[in-house]
Amino acid sequence: MENIWLQAVKRIHAIAETGREFSHNEYDLERYQDISTLAQQLLASLANKPLAAIENLFRPDVDDGGYITPKIDVRGVVFKDNRVLLVKEKIDGLWSLPGGYADLGLSAAENTEKEVFEEAGILVKASHLYAVRHKAKGEYAPDVRDFYKLFFLCDVLPAQEIKAGMETEDVGYFSLDKLPPLSTGRVIASDIEHAWTFVCNPSQPTLFD
Numbered sequence: 001m002e003n004i005w006l007q008a009v010k011r012i013h014a015i016a017e018t019g020r021e022f023s024h025n026e027y028d029l030e031r032y033q034d035i036s037t038l039a040q041q042l043l044a045s046l047a048n049k050p051l052a053a054i055e056n057l058f059r060p061d062v063d064d065g066g067y068i069t070p071k072i073d074v075r076g077v078v079f080k081d082n083r084v085l086l087v088k089e090k091i092d093g094l095w096s097l098p099g100g101y102a103d104l105g106l107s108a109a110e111n112t113e114k115e116v117f118e119e120a121g122i123l124v125k126a127s128h129l130y131a132v133r134h135k136a137k138g139e140y141a142p143d144v145r146d147f148y149k150l151f152f153l154c155d156v157l158p159a160q161e162i163k164a165g166m167e168t169e170d171v172g173y174f175s176l177d178k179l180p181p182l183s184t185g186r187v188i189a190s191d192i193e194h195a196w197t198f199v200c201n202p203s204q205p206t207l208f209d
Contacts, residue, residue: 002136013039014068075099076116077195083173094183121163124154130198131207141185
């Protein structure tokens with residue numbers, strides 16, 4: 001669960017940006033801008049990062065500005081012989097389920113299939129949405145951004161070999177009781193455990209916060 005101060009400051013920033021989007025009073029706009037600036041300064045302090053790095057997360061060309069909404073992260077889960085497919089991220093040297101930001105123009109399932117191909121080199125078909133998680137409510141590494149995380153079980157199309165992609169340096173299948181060090185900003189062990197539970201009992205409902 002995220003630190004209560006981080007949650008509060010993210011919410012304050014979102015309220016300020018929403019106020020800037022919908023207010024037409026010049027004095028209110030100035031106040032909302034001040035609140036947004038203060039919130040970004042607090043976010044930078046909480047994240048132990050320079051202010052410029054935090055401001056960069058909320059540029060109009062990065063976000064749509066105005067009404068701030070959660071970002072979408074998609075993850076694909078592939079099992080083979082009771083082992084799960086994981087990729088080793090170049091950015092931190094830790095392991096994760098294949099996935100990343102959802103791109104515009106594609107459905108959540110299509111984005112997941114694309115990410116698995118780009119990071120693990122195999123074509124898959126997303127078959128079941130087994131979990132929708134609010135990152136801030138899980139045991140993930142803290143993040144100044146807010147995310148909804150969508151987890152899909154995927155079926156592998158025939159006759160393919162896994163291979164690392166441009167953003168990954170290794171790929172492999174792992175037993176559930178011998179997982180490598182996980183990139184906890186992206187995935188935690190319970191995400192994988194829930195996937196296996198769903199495989200064993202596909203009639204159970206989708207997990208959500």
